[in-house]
Amino acid sequence: MNETDLHFFIDSTVNYFEEITGERAVTGIPYLKGKEPVVLDYSGIIGISGKRKGCIYITTTKEMLKSLASIILDDNEATLETVKDLTGEIANTISGNVREAYGSSFMISVPVVVEGRAKDIRLPEQVQAFVIPITWQENKSFLVVCLE
Amino acid sequence: MFESEGIMQENIRLLIVDDSMTIRQAIERNLKEFPLEVVGSAGDGRTALELFKTTKPDVVTLDITMPEMDGITVLEEMMKINKNVKIMVITALKDKATGLRAIQLGARSYLIKPFTSEKLKAAFGRMMGNN
Numbered sequence: 001m002n003e004t005d006l007h008f009f010i011d012s013t014v015n016y017f018e019e020i021t022g023e024r025a026v027t028g029i030p031y032l033k034g035k036e037p038v039v040l041d042y043s044g045i046i047g048i049s050g051k052r053k054g055c056i057y058i059t060t061t062k063e064m065l066k067s068l069a070s071i072i073l074d075d076n077e078a079t080l081e082t083v084k085d086l087t088g089e090i091a092n093t094i095s096g097n098v099r100e101a102y103g104s105s106f107m108i109s110v111p112v113v114v115e116g117r118a119k120d121i122r123l124p125e126q127v128q129a130f131v132i133p134i135t136w137q138e139n140k141s142f143l144v145v146c147l148e
Numbered sequence: 149m150f151e152s153e154g155i156m157q158e159n160i161r162l163l164i165v166d167d168s169m170t171i172r173q174a175i176e177r178n179l180k181e182f183p184l185e186v187v188g189s190a191g192d193g194r195t196a197l198e199l200f201k202t203t204k205p206d207v208v209t210l211d212i213t214m215p216e217m218d219g220i221t222v223l224e225e226m227m228k229i230n231k232n233v234k235i236m237v238i239t240a241l242k243d244k245a246t247g248l249r250a251i252q253l254g255a256r257s258y259l260i261k262p263f264t265s266e267k268l269k270a271a272f273g274r275m276m277g278n279n
Contacts, residue, residue, distance in 0.1 A: 019262040072174050082170055089168040092213060093261045096240025104245040110167060110215050 001147050006030050006130060009056070009145050011099040015088065017136050028133030037120035038131050038142050041065075042084060044091030045121060047109035052102065054147035057121055058091045064139035088113045094143065109126050124148075158183040160276070163205035165196040165222070166238065167214040171261075175209050175238070178265045179272055193217025200226050205233065207276070208253075212239040212246065220249060227254040236275055238263065 010027045017025035043059040065086050069078035072086070088111030095108045114121065121144070123129050129146035161179050164172050164183045184207075188199035194216040200208065208226065213220035219237065226233060236257040237250045247258045257275040259268065 016262050019264060069170065072170060073177065082173075085169045089170055092168070095240045096213065096261070100242035102243075104241075104243045106243075108213060108241075111214055112263040116235070 001128060001130060001145065005147065006132065006145070007102040008098050009094065009143060012037070012094045012131060013132065013134055013143055014140065015097065016093055017134075020068065021136070023137065025134050025136040028135070030130045030132045033123075033129040033131045033144060033146075037117070038144055039114075039117050040141065041117065041121055042087040043121055044087035044089070045112045045114065046091045046095040047112075048095070048106065048147060049109070050107040051105040052147050054124055054127055054145075055121075056091065056095050056143070056145050056147075058087065058094065058141060058143050059121070060087065060090075060134075060141035061139055064136065064141055067137060084113050084115060084148045087111075159183045159209055161185050161187045161203065161205040163188045163190070163196070163199055163203060163208045165190045165193075165208060165219070166215070167176075167191050167210040168211075171211070171238070178268050181269070182272065182276070187251075190214075193219060193222045194260065196222050197225055200233075201229065204230070207234045207236070209236050212237060212241055217256050220253065223250060223253050223255060234275055236272060238268075 014025055040059045043057050043061045045057040048054045062083055065083040067080045069082050070076045075140055092112045099106050123146045127146050127148055129144055132143040134141040134143060164175050166172050176186055181251045187203040187205050190196035190199050210219050235255045237255045238259045238276050242259040242260050250258050259271045
């Protein structure tokens with residue numbers, strides 16, 4: 001992975017929030033993931049196959065998801081089910097949009113959603129993972145990209 | 149009643165297909181101003197096809213990345229069953245090849261996620277011929 005790859009994901013993430021909410025997300029400087037877990041309340045994981053192999057996940061807080069859900073559904077009482085579902089959908093959208101740069105050989109899986117901060121998300125070994133910090137409306141999230 | 153091509157019709161029968169419950173709800177909510185009856189809502193491709201056969205919708209909104217059966221396969225099968233159905237593909241897959249493939253297979257519209265309410269309604273309206 002290089003700086004260009006990271007920019008594709010950053011652009012996709014910024015575009016997601018701007019399009020849905022009208023308010024830009026701000027991304028921090030990407031850094032190499034170490035052994036420390038990068039896991040918040042909910043994580044949406046996408047497996048990548050085809051020409052590039054690996055995994056992408058977004059991890060975020062319940063508060064952020066409830067805020068987004070209230071905009072998407074005009075409903076301030078988002079259920080836990082909606083919050084979980086939205087995590088997967090965010091991951092799906094960010095990953096799918098990156099196909100604009102990588103083409104149709106960048107194959108994405110259906111999302112898997114993990115709840116809770118107990119454990120780190122297991123990533124492909126021997127492949128570097130980058131963490132992109134995201135801030136939207138003072139809510140912090142992370143996009144973790146692990147691609148060959 | 150709804151007028152289309154000079155013919156008064158009953159409400160348009162809509163089948164919503166997306167593995168995200170949030171997106172299915174958002175589509176239904178945002179298309180409320182159209183004279184629609186939501187006849188089914190499916191979270192995977194296999195269920196979508198079963199509902200398509202039993203509910204006989206006029207219009208389908210169809211995701212691509214789904215469990216059980218992907219949306220391109222579903223699109224192909226739906227067109228075999230009823231080539232007059234209007235299918236709007238709504239997907240995060242932003243590459244031109246997938247969009248082109250969907251249109252070649254018979255999709256009338258291709259909307260990229262994330263979508264705003266305005267973009268969804270505009271695309272749906274164009275597909276239904278109400279500009």
